[in-house]
Amino acid sequence: MLRKAPPLEAIEVFVAAAGGRSFRAVARDLALSPSAISRRIAALETFLGATLFDRTTQIPTLSAAGRRYLLMVEPAMVAIQRATMQLAGPQDERISVAASHSFASAWLLPRLGELQRDHGIELEIIPTRDFNVLRSGQARFAIWGGNEAPADLAATHLFDAVVTPVAARRLACGRSPPANEHEIPDYTLLSMRTPARLWERWLALAGVHAPELKVREFATLQLAYEAAAAGMGVALGLPLVVEPALEAGRLLACAGAPRSLGESYRLYRSPRLAITPPEQLFVDWLRLSVGRSMQRFALHAQRPTLDPGLVA
Structure with a gap:
């Protein structure tokens, strides 16, 4: 009898790898070898007749087919976990x-x-x-x-600390956000006190030489994002933490591409x-x-x- 569904362990590996991490990192978390991760994903792609990941980048990213498949199978994986918990122990x-x-x-x-x-x-x-x-x-x-x-x-x-500049659609002074990396040093830059010199690190990665910056520091990232949403300057958007402001349209990604700070x-x-x-x-x-x-x-x-x- 022909299989009508792929092995559950292949889907589990696919869902784990869909978070934007390297296959090697997924392998560590699942106590498998990187080659085992690649084989299971390749077998799943063969079963489906579709390419689930774009492997041309350093870290594989979901293809359009992969994003569609994740939307369909992820709720099923959650349902399996929930059913298991209901029988395995108290809630x-x-x-x-x-x-x-x-x-x-x-x-x-x-x-x-x-x-x-x-x-x-x-x-x-x-x-x-x-x-x-x-x-x-x-x-x-x-x-x-x-x-x-x-x-x-x-x-x-x-997840990696991959950050991108974010700002309000219009700053309080009436200016539009910077259009590229080289315009950023002309703006007030908002950041955290700890870790220090985040903007200097990001601009160095962007290849922008900026000996003098006007940086206003805050005790937390959330305060920096509130200041940015009020139009006080440009902040560095960190995944997850900046998500509410991006989803609500209070902040928009502006100049430059996301860059990893190595953390x-x-x-x-x-x-x-x-x-x-x-x-x-x-x-x-x-x-x-x-x-x-x-x-x-x-x-x-x-x-x-x-x-x-x-x-x-």
């Missing part, structure tokens, strides 16, 4: 997660209702960047950006404690949700200065 699990204030308020908090409604998981968010909350057991997981992972903690890659956001945990089934469901949900947001960010970044209603 209404509370999980403590540490995160920065900006990430928690802009991205994680708006999704708490969905997580509890669809999966029976309640999150307790601890707004801190102190690794000791994991070592002490106060938090089971932490979501932080940075370029170093402590040796005593397990870390899973979530990543990771999901941290203590390896001393085994992951429970509800916690694994949370991790799976997080990966899927981050992948969807990364796709949205890429779409906004590829279509700068368009009317926000056109970004659907």
Whole structure:
């Protein structure tokens, strides 16, 4: 009898790889070899008779067919996870997660209702960047950006700090946003205090020599985005954190292409404690949700200065 559906493990690999990461990173997360990831995706493409990924770039990206397929199979994967959890153990699990204030308020908090409604998981968010909350057991997981992972903690890659300039459609002074990278140094630039010199790093990657910049710093990314939405200057849009402002049209991607600052956001945990089934469901949900947001960010970044209603 001929198969009418591809193997479930191939679909699982496809969904995991659809988040805009390298196959090597996906392989680490799923405890498979990179060649095994490539084989399963290739087998799925052969089964479907369609190319799901564009492999001409350094990190494979979803093709048009891949995006359509993801929209159809991702809800099914979530339904399978939900059904498994209903039989595997009790629902209404509370999980403590540490995160920065900006990430928690802009991205994680708006999704708490969905997580509890669809999966029976309640999150307790601890707004801190102190690794000791994991070592002490106060938090089971932490979501932080940075370029170093402590040796005593397990870390899973979530997304790279690929940023792009964003601004209001019209600045408070009446100017339009910059049209290219070389115009950026003539504007007030909005940034965080920590990490420092983000604009200098981004402009250097863009090949723009700017010995003098007018940078206004804020305590959090969210404050910088609020200032940008008020027309006070140009900010660097980070995936997920800038998503609410982009989706609402309060900020638009303007000059320049997204560029990586060489840092990543990771999901941290203590390896001393085994992951429970509800916690694994949370991790799976997080990966899927981050992948969807990364796709949205890429779409906004590829279509700068368009009317926000056109970004659907």
